[in-house]
Amino acid sequence: MNTNEHEFAVPHFGQPIDRFVATISGEVYAAVHSASAIKSDKRAQLLAADYADPLKLRALAGQIKQHTLDHLDRYLPQAVASLERNGARVHCAADGEEARRIIGDLLQQRGAKTVVKSKSMATEEIHLNDYLATRGIESVETDLGEFILQIDGDTPSHIVTPVVHKNRRQIAQSFERHGLGAYNDEPETITRRARRFMRDRFLRADAGLTGANFLVAESGRLVLVTNEGNSRFSLSAPRLHIALVGIEKIVPADRDLGVFLNLLVRSATGQQFTAYTEFISGPRADGRPSGAEELHVVLLDNGRTDILGAEYREILRCIRCGACMNICPVYRQASGHAYRAVYPGPVGAVLTPLLAGEHFAQFADLPKACSVCGACGDACPVNIALPDLLLRLRDRAKRAHAALSARGTPPMGGFAAVATHPPLWRAALTASRLANRLPLDWLPVPPLRAWTRRRTLPEFRGGAFRQWFKQRGQQ
Amino acid sequence: MATKEEFFATISQALSANSARAPYPPYADTDLVAKPRVAGGSAEAVFRKNFAAAGGVTVSDLGELKAELARHDTKRGVCDPALSATLGGLDIEWTTTFDRQRPDDYAVGATIASGAIAETGSLILKDRATCDRLAALAPWVHVAVVRRADIFLTLPEALTRLGDDPYVVFATGPSKTADVEGILIQGVHGPGAQIAWLVD
Numbered sequence: 001m002n003t004n005e006h007e008f009a010v011p012h013f014g015q016p017i018d019r020f021v022a023t024i025s026g027e028v029y030a031a032v033h034s035a036s037a038i039k040s041d042k043r044a045q046l047l048a049a050d051y052a053d054p055l056k057l058r059a060l061a062g063q064i065k066q067h068t069l070d071h072l073d074r075y076l077p078q079a080v081a082s083l084e085r086n087g088a089r090v091h092c093a094a095d096g097e098e099a100r101r102i103i104g105d106l107l108q109q110r111g112a113k114t115v116v117k118s119k120s121m122a123t124e125e126i127h128l129n130d131y132l133a134t135r136g137i138e139s140v141e142t143d144l145g146e147f148i149l150q151i152d153g154d155t156p157s158h159i160v161t162p163v164v165h166k167n168r169r170q171i172a173q174s175f176e177r178h179g180l181g182a183y184n185d186e187p188e189t190i191t192r193r194a195r196r197f198m199r200d201r202f203l204r205a206d207a208g209l210t211g212a213n214f215l216v217a218e219s220g221r222l223v224l225v226t227n228e229g230n231s232r233f234s235l236s237a238p239r240l241h242i243a244l245v246g247i248e249k250i251v252p253a254d255r256d257l258g259v260f261l262n263l264l265v266r267s268a269t270g271q272q273f274t275a276y277t278e279f280i281s282g283p284r285a286d287g288r289p290s291g292a293e294e295l296h297v298v299l300l301d302n303g304r305t306d307i308l309g310a311e312y313r314e315i316l317r318c319i320r321c322g323a324c325m326n327i328c329p330v331y332r333q334a335s336g337h338a339y340r341a342v343y344p345g346p347v348g349a350v351l352t353p354l355l356a357g358e359h360f361a362q363f364a365d366l367p368k369a370c371s372v373c374g375a376c377g378d379a380c381p382v383n384i385a386l387p388d389l390l391l392r393l394r395d396r397a398k399r400a401h402a403a404l405s406a407r408g409t410p411p412m413g414g415f416a417a418v419a420t421h422p423p424l425w426r427a428a429l430t431a432s433r434l435a436n437r438l439p440l441d442w443l444p445v446p447p448l449r450a451w452t453r454r455r456t457l458p459e460f461r462g463g464a465f466r467q468w469f470k471q472r473g474q475q
Numbered sequence: 476m477a478t479k480e481e482f483f484a485t486i487s488q489a490l491s492a493n494s495a496r497a498p499y500p501p502y503a504d505t506d507l508v509a510k511p512r513v514a515g516g517s518a519e520a521v522f523r524k525n526f527a528a529a530g531g532v533t534v535s536d537l538g539e540l541k542a543e544l545a546r547h548d549t550k551r552g553v554c555d556p557a558l559s560a561t562l563g564g565l566d567i568e569w570t571t572t573f574d575r576q577r578p579d580d581y582a583v584g585a586t587i588a589s590g591a592i593a594e595t596g597s598l599i600l601k602d603r604a605t606c607d608r609l610a611a612l613a614p615w616v617h618v619a620v621v622r623r624a625d626i627f628l629t630l631p632e633a634l635t636r637l638g639d640d641p642y643v644v645f646a647t648g649p650s651k652t653a654d655v656e657g658i659l660i661q662g663v664h665g666p667g668a669q670i671a672w673l674v675d
Contacts, residue, residue: 035657050509057507063500070496073487080479086641092482144663145654161654168656187655191663198664199613203575221637229612229650229665235642236608237575247486252499258507258631272509273529273595273647276665282641289573290608291642301482309489 014408014447017330017369020338028165032157032335035164036326040379042270043323050262050272061259062383065317068217068250069308075217075250080299082220086282088295095302096126102298103128103209103242104135110240112137112206116198118224118231119143120211121159121320122244122300124342125355128209139209140201142230144194151178157336159343160268160322165335198230208234208292212245213319214260215297218253222297224278225264232276241280241292246300248316260319263381267321303355312389315350317382324376324386330369339366346376346386353393364402367393368409429462436460504631508594518593518626519673525596529648530661531669540618540672541565544583547616547668552583555606558620573607584614584666589640590625591671592633595647598671599625599633602642611646617666619646623673 047054068075080090093099107115115132117123117139129139129150141150145163149156152174156162163171172185180193210231214223222243224231235241251260265274284291307316325331325345336344341352341363349370353363367390376386397405418424436459443449477485490496513521523533534540544565554562556571562585563569574580589601598619600611611617627633637643650665661667 031656038657050511052510060500060502060506063497066497067499070490070493073483073490076486077479077483090479092477092479094477094482094485098477142664143654144652148654161657163654164657171655187658187660190655191652191660195662195664199578202664203578219637227650228652228663230663232608232612232644233664236612254637255504255631255635257634258504259502261634262507262509262630269653272512272525273597273645275529275647275650277597277645277647279637279643279645280641281639285603285641288602288608289606291602299482301477301485305485305489308486309492313493 015365015368016340016404016407017334017338017365018408021334024335027167028335029333031167032164033332035161036332039270039326040323043267043326043379046266046270046272050266057259058263058381058383061263061381062317064251064256064259065382066314068252069248069313069316072247072250072308075252076247079215079217079220079250082217083297086220088220088282088297091296091298093298093300093302099126099244099298099300099302100128100131103244104132104137106242106296107132107137107207108135110206112240114138114140114201114205115207115209116140116142116202116205116234116238117209118226118234119146119162120209120244121342122211122246123209124156125302126244126300128244140205142198142202142234144191144228147194147198148174155337156342157344158322158325159320165337202233203237205234205238207240207242208238210234210241210243212243212249213264214251214257215245215249216254216257217250220281221254222280223257224280225261225274226278227269227275229276231278235278235280235292236290239293241294242296242298244298244300247304248318264319264321267323267379267381303357306357307354311392312350312354314384315347315354315389317384318347318351319382321381323379323381327375327379329371329373329375334369339369346370346390350386350389350393361400361402361404364397364400364405365407367397368405426463432460432462504635507631508629513594513628518628519623521593521628522591522596522626525593526648526671527596529596530651531596531648531671533671533673535673537561537564540670543670544616547582549582549616551580552585553581553607553610553614554585555587555610557587558585571606573609573613575609578609578613581610581614583616583618584610584612585618585620586611588619588621588671590627590633591621592627592630592645594629595645597645597647600644600646601638601640603640608642612665615662615666616668616670618670618672620672620674623675
C-alpha cells in the first residue's frame with residue numbers, strides 16, 4: 001500500500017493507544033502491517049497443509065496446558081526434583097526483584113563481567129539488562145533483532161520478531177552509528193556484520209543467559225526453540241548457564257513436546273520447524289570441551305500465581321507464539337509499543353493488566369483496544385478464548401471504576417434512559433430515520449466525523465424489527 | 476528469596492479455589508504427525524526431501540561430499556578424531572581440536588550425529604557423541620555424519636527417545652534469521668551450510 005495515503009485517527013481524544021497510533025510513522029505502520037499479514041497467512045496455510053484437522057491438535061494443546069496448570073502443585077515440585085536430579089540448581093523467585101537479585105548474585109559470586117543473552121521475554125519482563133548494568137555486568141543481546149534494539153536503546157515491539165517496527169534503512173543507520181561498518185542496508189550484509197561482531201562476545205563471555213520455551217516436569221528438560229544459533233553459542237562457550245523460566249512453561253512429559261513444538265513453530269514463524277531445537281537437562285557431561293559446567297534455573301512467579309487462582313487462568317496456557325497479535329486488526333494498526341508493556345497484542349491486553357496486580361487500573365484501557373472480531377481466539381494454538389477474557393477484563397475495569405477504562409467512551413446515561421423507556425425508544429427510532437436525509441459529515445462531533453468522512457452508512461431502518469416481531473405474534 | 480516450600484505452598488493455595496481441574500487428555504503419538512510430510516517412501520527418502528526443504532544438503536559418499544565442499548572455501552577444518560582418517564582424502568587441512576583463540580580459522584566442521592528425523596528434516600546432535608559443540612556450530616559449513624539406521628521417521632519417535640544426554644540439539648538446516656524486514660538470510664551465528672553425510 002502507499003504509506004503516504006495512510007492517515008491515522010484524530011489525536012486529541014480517545015484512549016492512550018489511539019494517541020500512540022497518531023504518532024507512529026507511515027513506515028512503521030507499513031512494516032508492521034505487512035509483516036503481520038504475511039505471518040498470519042503462512043501460519044494458516046502451513047497448518048492446513050500439514051494437518052487434516054488443525055483445530056483438533058490445538059484443542060489437545062489447550063487441554064494439556066490447562067491440565068498442567070490445574071495441577072501445577074504436582075508438576076512444579078516434580079520439575080524441580082527432575083532438574084535437581086539432572087544436576088541443575090533451582091532457585092525460586094516470587095517476583096521480578098527477587099529474580100534479578102538471584103541472577104545478579106550468581107553472576108557476581110563468580111566474578112562474571114560479561115554475559116551473552118539469547119532472546120527471552122521473561123528477562124524483558126523483569127528488566128534484567130538494566131539491573132545487571134547497575135551491578136557492573138554487561139549483558140549482550142545476541143539475537144539479531146534484540147541486538148539491534150539494544151544498540152538503539154529501544155525495546156521489542158513483538159514477542160517473536162522484536163524489531164518488526166524497523167526497516168532495513170533504520171537498521172543500517174544504527175549499525176553505522178554503532179561502528180559496525182559503513183552504511184549498507186542489504187539484509188545479508190547486516191547479518192554477516194552481526195555474526196562477526198558477536199563471535200568474540202560469545203567466546204569471551206562469562207555466562208550464557210536464556211529463557212525457556214518449555215520445561216518438562218518428568219525429564220527436567222529445558223527446551224529452547226531458535227533459528228539463529230545464538231543460543232547454541234551462549235550454551236557452548238561460557239562455563240555458566242542461567243535460565244529464567246516462568247512457572248507456566250511446564251509441560252508434563254517429553255511426548256507432549258510433540259504437540260507444542262509442532263504448533264508453536266508453525267504459529268510463530270510459519271516454519272514447520274525451527275533451525276534449532278535444544279534440549280538441556282543439566283550441566284555438560286564430564287570431559288566435554290564445551291558447554292556450561294554449572295546450570296542454574298530460576299523459576300519466576302511474578303504475578304502468575306495470582307492469575308492461576310482466578311477466572312483468567314487460561315491465559316497462562318500461552319506459549320508466546322505471537323499468532324494473536326499478527327492477526328489482530330488493532331495490533332496491525334497500532335504496533336507493539338502502543339501496548340506500553342512487554343507483551344503486546346491481544347495476549348498483552350489480557351496479561352499486562354493481570355500481571356500488574358495492584359496497578360491493574362494503569363492498564364485498564366488495554367482490554368478495550370479490541371474490536372471483538374474474534375480473530376485472536378481463532379488463531380491461538382492453545383485455544384485460549386482471548387475475546388472472552390478481554391470482555392471479562394473490560395467488565396472488571398468498569399466495576400473497579402478504573403478511569404482509563406472509561407477514557408474515550410461517550411457517556412451512556414442518555415442512551416440508558418431512552419433504552420429503558422419504551423415510548424421514548426419508539427420516538428427515538430422514528431426520529432432517527434431523519435439521519436438518512438442528513439449529510440453526515442456535518443455532524444458536530446469530531447470523533448464521529450472522523451469516522452464518517454471515509455465511510456458510508458447503510459440506510460437506517462429503525463423499528464423494522466419491532467414491527468416484524470409484532471406481526472409475527474399475530475400470525 | 477522464597478524457599479521452594481513457600482513457593483509450592485503459594486501455588487497449592489491458589490489452586491485450592493479451583494474445583495474443576497482439567498484431566499490429562501488421551502491422545503496417540505500418531506495424531507501429532509504431519510502425514511503429508513512423511514508420505515513418499517523410506518525414512519531416508521523422506522529425510523532427504525524434508526532436509527532439503529529446510530536448506531540442508533544430503534550426501535552419500537566422499538565424492539559427493541567433496542563436490543559439495545568445493546562450492547565453499549574450505550581450506551581448514553576441524554573434525555572429530557574418529558573421522559580424520561576418512562576425511563584425510565579431502566584437500567582440507569584438518570585439526571581435531573577447536574582452538575577458541577581462532578574461531579574463524581575453521582571453514583568446515585565435521586562431527587558425528589546421533590540420528591535424524593525424517594518428518595522434520597532434522598539432525599539429532601547429542602553432546603556425548605559430538606567432539607565439541609563449537610566444531611558443529613562455529614564453522615560456516617557443518618558436516619554431520621549420520622547412520623541410515625538411526626533415522627526416525629517421525630518427530631514423536633525422536634522426542635520419546637531423547638535419552639539421558641544433558642544437551643541434545645535438533646538441527647534443521649542452516650542457521651537463519653528473518654529479523655530484517657522478514658527476509659530470510661541463511662547463516663547467522665551458526666552454520667550457513669548444513670550437510671548430512673548418510674552412512675551405513
